[in-house]
Amino acid sequence: MDTGTHVVMGLSLGGLATLDPAVAENSVTATSIMIGTIVGSQIPDIDTVLKLRNNAVYIRNHRGITHSIPAVLLWPLVIVAVVYPFFPEANLLHLWLWTFLAVFLHVFVDIFNSYGTQALRPFSPKWVALGTINTFDPFIFGIHVVGLFIWAFGANPGYTFLVIYGILILYYIYRFIAQRQVLKAVKVLIPDAHDIIIAPTMKMHSWRIAAMNKHQFFVGRSENKQILIQDQFNRVPVPETKVIVEAKKDENLSAFLSFSPVYRWEVDEYDDYYEVRFIDLRYRSNDYYPFVAVVQLDQDYNIITSYTGWIFSEEKLRKKLDIIPN
Structure with a gap:
């Protein structure tokens, strides 16, 4: 609390x-x-x-x-x-x-x-x-x-x-009974879902939903017992590429992975650096996923900067990383 x-x-x-x-x-x-x-x-x-x-x-x-x-x-x-x-x-x-x-x-x-x-x-x-x-x-x-x-x-x-x-x-x-009701409704909507996370919000009848089946992640919300799936992502295994392997050595990303059970990942390559981003799917808010871990590495895979935590805009994230915006 x-x-x-x-x-x-x-x-x-x-x-x-x-x-x-x-x-x-x-x-x-x-x-x-x-x-x-x-x-x-x-x-x-x-x-x-x-x-x-x-x-x-x-x-x-x-x-x-x-x-x-x-x-x-x-x-x-x-x-x-x-x-x-x-x-x-x-x-x-x-x-x-x-x-x-x-x-x-x-x-x-x-x-x-x-x-x-x-x-x-x-x-x-x-x-x-x-x-x-x-x-x-x-x-x-x-x-x-x-x-x-x-x-x-x-x-x-x-x-x-x-x-x-x-x-x-x-x-x-x-509250326990209400959560179980939402869980049952999600299982009806996504019969093959597993690792379903039903998280509370400050509103009594509103719940966050993050679930997965064998091939996809599902992110949604329950409002007054009505289930709304807001996002779907294909589940892509995290590859053991050089950039990912080196990024995982960073303490911020390592801490994120020790804490977050449901996430997706992205790797972007720019002119002089790579950016690895892991995004927790449990906390969707206003079309944004605020809990992230980001690691930036140079062309030789040396870590330049990183960040993990709550961030509610791309601009603020760039300031945290202290690097020129893309």
């Missing part, structure tokens, strides 16, 4: 914790737990600082080890070790329990995004991505904000957020 949603979830857990007798009877414990749940709901995303290095490192590692099983166990201990000395009268066990719940919930809800997490490390490096909830879901964010306002106006925070979390459980079930 996005940072804002994790923040309001941390606050709501602090409110929910007031149902715990050990918290309700001790204001020091309540304060320390509020700090613990807020920090705990954020700390797995500390790997966002990797963006300062480059996109390749970020793509390879974001929601990786910081969302793993050892990390989920370690983060609460780190937070409690920092917070508890400032609140020595707090109930240490309950501070740890609620902080652990905040960290666990952060990783758990991230699993439902299409980006996913490596939540099963070290037992499996597989990315777990259920793709039922958008990274920013207006309903989830909004209902938390409503709960915080109700709390601010004097309602019991524990019971308020108990009701809200009950609603959210039903919402998650609804």
